[in-house]
Amino acid sequence: MKQKTLIDQIGTTHTFETSPSRIISLVPSQTELLYDLGLEDKIIGITKFCVHPYHFKSTKKSVGGTKKVHFEKIRLLQPDIIICNKEENTLEMVEQLRKICPVWVTNIATIEDNFQMITDFGQLFNCRTESQKWNDKLAFALTDFKNYIQDKEIKKVAYFIWKKPFMVAGSDNFINELLKLNHFENIYQNKGRYPEIELKKMRLEGDPDLVFLSSEPYPFAEEDAFEIGRHTHHAKTVFVDGEMFSWYGSRLLKAFDYFKKMHEKL
Incomplete structure (x- = not known):
């Protein structure tokens, strides 16, 4: 892939020479999403609260919780990206982690933000087709639910x-x-x-x-x-x-x- 510049959901600009292939996810719901996007083999570290998919507990390295992590464990895993979230993880933690590698921070307050995150992951990890499929499924289900709930x-x-x-x-x-x-x-x-x-x-x-x-x-x-x-x-x-x-x-x-x-x- 040619050099790629992307902006995360807190406005940080990231430039990647190649698509990141050693991912640490510090947010349980985002770990599940990365798995559903077909990125299981690229995930090298998770938190102890990442309970879906269940088998990750035995196949992936736990690096701590969402508010407190083992920085040395993370450094030794040699990640090339760490996925965080503005609400789940602390700013202080994100700043420490940036000394190890790029930290992509999501910020999800609306369903629109959710669609954006999935699109971003598609670009970031070179899985645009999968991310588009997920956004299409979610958009369809959302419309269906709005019809169900309207009365x-x-x-x-x-x-x-x-x-x-x-x-x-x-x-x-x-x-x-x-x-x-x-x-x-x-x-x-x-x-x-x-x-x-x-x-x-x-x-x-x-x-x-x-x-x-x-x-x-x-x-x-x-x-x-x-x-x-x-x-x-x-x-x-x-x-x-x-x-x-x-x-x-x-x-x-x-x-x-x-x-x-x-x-x-x-």
Whole structure:
């Protein structure tokens, strides 16, 4: 390939003489996407949270978590690109990693950003056909889902992600984008990205119809559902699959089916 200049989603310009062939991915959903784009053989390092595809646990080298990595382990793997995400990984970490090799940073707050990331990976890793196929599949599924959801009534929702302190999904993030797509009005969308909240104020701040307890990053239990639910007037408390609401990339295809099943149950 001839020299290629590309700009990542935080505006950093990268120039590559050849297409990167030793990839470390520090974002679970992006590891899954890279695999789905046919790049398994090029992936040399992942995080301990990269659980899809399952066999990567035994075939790929773990270099730490998403917020804390072993820089020396990464250096010894001799990557020629590291894939990060603005929200998942810290700026400080990205700056350290740049001393090892180029760091491509994604920034996904909308479905449009997701399409852009897949297009970028197609150019970056010379798999344009695969990336186009994935974008076509996702575009088709998105249109289908919008048709499905158009007549559903809008319900008020609070989407919990953490306990001690209680934290919820606010605005300007992918979770909120998918809530809106599902005709859910997030009662905390004017409180910042991931606000800490007080349960006793929940009725005043919007009194949701639905309380969603995400399976990740915090594993909520039945007693949490009871504790949170009693601070609303009438909300139905639902345990939801966090991967379906917060993972971008190819996971979105499975998410549309998941959302349909969820609406049937609600």
